[in-house]
Amino acid sequence: MVMYRKSPISPVAQANGISSHLSTDRFAACFSISRAEQRQAYLLIEMERWKRIRDIELVLNPKYYPADPSLTHRVLIAATEELGHDNPFVQNYMHTEVEAVWAGELDIASPETVIPLADVTGLEGIRLVGRARNEFKLAEFKSALTEDAETRKVFGAPFYFYQNEALWGQDRLEMLEEIIRSGRNAILGPK
Numbered sequence: 001m002v003m004y005r006k007s008p009i010s011p012v013a014q015a016n017g018i019s020s021h022l023s024t025d026r027f028a029a030c031f032s033i034s035r036a037e038q039r040q041a042y043l044l045i046e047m048e049r050w051k052r053i054r055d056i057e058l059v060l061n062p063k064y065y066p067a068d069p070s071l072t073h074r075v076l077i078a079a080t081e082e083l084g085h086d087n088p089f090v091q092n093y094m095h096t097e098v099e100a101v102w103a104g105e106l107d108i109a110s111p112e113t114v115i116p117l118a119d120v121t122g123l124e125g126i127r128l129v130g131r132a133r134n135e136f137k138l139a140e141f142k143s144a145l146t147e148d149a150e151t152r153k154v155f156g157a158p159f160y161f162y163q164n165e166a167l168w169g170q171d172r173l174e175m176l177e178e179i180i181r182s183g184r185n186a187i188l189g190p191k
Helices: 009-015 024-033 037-054 070-083 088-102 111-120 125-134 136-151 170-182
Strands: 002-004 159-162 165-168
Touching (some): 070 088, 070 111, 070 125, 070 136, 088 111, 125 136, 159 170, 165 170
Antiparallel strands (some): 159 165
């Protein structure tokens, strides 16, 4: 199973004896292709719901949103390339960059923001920002991830694929568990 964004999926996967793979790099790519006005309006409703359910700090109209996420996404791609998807520093960085926008109202387009975010999560901020700015292959890889997300019709996070059946949103975990437990064939969307 492939997931786009960390979510409470691990207990579902573990309870059903399957492994999960958190695709942090594709998480970054999916937002550049899901900017429809309706989607963005619904996102704010969903965020308010999860803010209340999980009692988390969120600013629904942050100062630097939408920010250009290219730099921070290339840092994430570089860190993932070096350390792997499941590395705790990579995982922590992904969550920290999201929190920086939605709770801290920070500008993730700025190296002055990204470097300390990487450092505080255990990554080497200056070096990774240097890679993100200078290695053309990281920009190419980000474009390939965006294309992959478009091809697979990913439009938000969390996004799950189980046997190529797509599910979106934390409220779909019950449906995911039903698919796993029933053993039924995947429902595949239009090509």
